[in-house]
Amino acid sequence: MATTPKGRALGIALRKVRKECGITLRELASMIGRHSGEISRWENAERPLTPERVAQILTALGVNGERFQEIVALAYDSKNPPWVATTLPEREQQLSALIEFEQTATLITAVAPLLVPGLLQDRGYIQAIMSAGGVPPSEIPTRIAIRVGRRDAITRAQPVRFVGLIGEAVLHQVVGSRKVMAQQLRHLGEMNGRPNVSLRVIPYKSGWHPALEGAFTLIDSDNATPIVQLENRRSTLLLHEEDDVSAYQEAIEQLQSAALNEHDSIKLISGVFERLEKNRDT
Known part of the structure; x- marks a missing residue:
């Protein structure tokens, strides 16, 4: 899948939050019931993410408020330019x-x-x-x-x-x-x-x-x-x-x-x- 600018930014934001929380890919996978390889592909913008999935990840990581809204917003129209x-x-x-x-x-x-x-x-x-x-x-x-x-x-x-x-x-x-x-x-x-x-x-x-x-x-x-x-x-x-x-x-x-x-x-x-x-x- 072609990587778009917004998709790349979304993956970077999720990776940054996860690392700030001191959570490994495997730990996050266990928390949300997914495979660690799938999460890695999300973070590298190799697979698309829905706003609902982004919200699930951020909730599991304890992110809320303004930062939650800013990151979820990236998931909307992440494929659409400009x-x-x-x-x-x-x-x-x-x-x-x-x-x-x-x-x-x-x-x-x-x-x-x-x-x-x-x-x-x-x-x-x-x-x-x-x-x-x-x-x-x-x-x-x-x-x-x-x-x-x-x-x-x-x-x-x-x-x-x-x-x-x-x-x-x-x-x-x-x-x-x-x-x-x-x-x-x-x-x-x-x-x-x-x-x-x-x-x-x-x-x-x-x-x-x-x-x-x-x-x-x-x-x-x-x-x-x-x-x-x-x-x-x-x-x-x-x-x-x-x-x-x-x-x-x-x-x-x-x-x-x-x-x-x-x-x-x-x-x-x-x-x-x-x-x-x-x-x-x-």
Whole structure:
């Protein structure tokens, strides 16, 4: 069965509650009269769950109140797209699912016309974005840690392949300061040196291209439905229906035709970096 974003989030939530309670799969199976293998498949989103079954599991684990309602809500329409997350609990659930999709992916393609893709951002750049974006200062260290931690998907021993298609504007938009941008461009060069990472720049002269419609990320996996993530200031959208995903796959093909090759992209990034380094204190 294809794994959907909401189905993945539901399985993650149930596994988290079970582990918080110190209950093993076998113990939970005994409590609700099911087989431990079946529960494992539920937690891995390999089998669908009804709201009634979710309620049974949560009741057995002693979960009630607001958390009970939030998790049961994931079971409704877990197969149906799109998943628009607007509330804080929904966005946290969605982020958990997204991180697991990233960790189990075979290929992540990030299209970013204006900002460096999240998995390629360094700490100074992240902090500059969050500080200017109005994130409460007390929350910034935790959010930076989460974003940097997600980078493990492309830096670990057996990393996910990553393709970044970035607009030329990304290189010239000063985020934080010239010093911050110089370090971020240095970081891009270092990341591109990894054998699993490919970075290509879409030049100004390319004319109209699909990235001008907005940033998005396509996550491909051998054991889950491909998903597309779109994000704005107030909400996040995850798509997994075939027609929706196909539209973004076609957009990526167009962008790959419009982008500079990897060698010329790094040459362009290096040139901007050198100018920033020379003038970063002015």
